[in-house]
Amino acid sequence: MAQSEREKMAAGAWYNCVDAELGALRAVAADAVFEHRSLPPVERGDIAPRLRTLLGSAGEGARIEAPFHCAYGFNIHLGEGVFLNAGCTILDTATVSIGAGTMFGPGVQIYCPEHHKDPVQRRAGLEIGRPVTIGRNVWIGGSAILLGGIEIGDDAIVGAGSVVTKSVAAGAIVVGNPARLISG
Numbered sequence: 001m002a003q004s005e006r007e008k009m010a011a012g013a014w015y016n017c018v019d020a021e022l023g024a025l026r027a028v029a030a031d032a033v034f035e036h037r038s039l040p041p042v043e044r045g046d047i048a049p050r051l052r053t054l055l056g057s058a059g060e061g062a063r064i065e066a067p068f069h070c071a072y073g074f075n076i077h078l079g080e081g082v083f084l085n086a087g088c089t090i091l092d093t094a095t096v097s098i099g100a101g102t103m104f105g106p107g108v109q110i111y112c113p114e115h116h117k118d119p120v121q122r123r124a125g126l127e128i129g130r131p132v133t134i135g136r137n138v139w140i141g142g143s144a145i146l147l148g149g150i151e152i153g154d155d156a157i158v159g160a161g162s163v164v165t166k167s168v169a170a171g172a173i174v175v176g177n178p179a180r181l182i183s184g
Contacts, residue, residue, distance in 0.1 A: 005021060005022055006022060012129065012130075015128070019125075028054065032050040033051065033068060033070060036064065037066045037067045037068070046064070051068075055074070055078065056074050056075055056076055057077045057078065059078055059079045059080035062079070062081065065106075066086065068086075069088075069089045070090045071090070071092050071093060075094060075129075076096050077098065078098050081101045082100065083103045084104045084108070085104055085106040088104050088107065091113055093112045093127070093148075094130055094148060096131065096132045096133075097132070099137070102139070103139050104140045105140060107143040110132050111147055112129045114128050114148055114149075130147075131148065131149065132150055138153075138157070140158045143160055145163045146158075146164045147164060153169050153170030153171065155171045156170060156171060156184070158179060159175030159176070159179070159182075162176055162177065163177040166178070172184030
């Protein structure tokens with residue numbers, strides 16, 4: 001039996017992102033994100049109810065400031081005390097794991113999907129999701145961009161505005177576009 005596009009996405013294989021089932025799942029996420037953005041802060045709490053239910057997991061004290069955007073939500077796993085500042089975007093076509101105590105500045109973006117390099121395949125909606133794993137007590141500066149397929153080790157720092165295209169070792173400090181090691 002042939003795999004569905006969602007099953008292909010979950011398996012880390014090439015899939016068609018314009019699939020109806022995936023579109024319906026993105027619509028559910030859009031509604032949860034809308035609630036998160038629209039509720040008064042006192043009612044929203046750390047994470048609005050529908051978004052919290054949608055997430056793969058969220059540890060005690062994890063907080064997402066509004067506005068926030070995600071593609072699906074169910075691939076996002078937040079450790080205890082994770083803090084995502086306003087304007088963060090996570091395109092979670094693959095698993096995104098963020099370790100306890102990690103903090104994101106405003107406007108941080110994580111891009112798991114990689115579109116096909118062949119223009120015909122790209123126009124047809126073919127893409128693959130690459131996971132992102134972020135360790136504990138990491139600090140990601142504002143407006144940093146993290147590309148799919150990377151890991152960031154515990155206690156690392158990513159400077160504001162950096163574009164992370166390769167994995168970052170534990171305790172390292174990286175800055176720039178592309179991000180380069182300056183310490184650690």
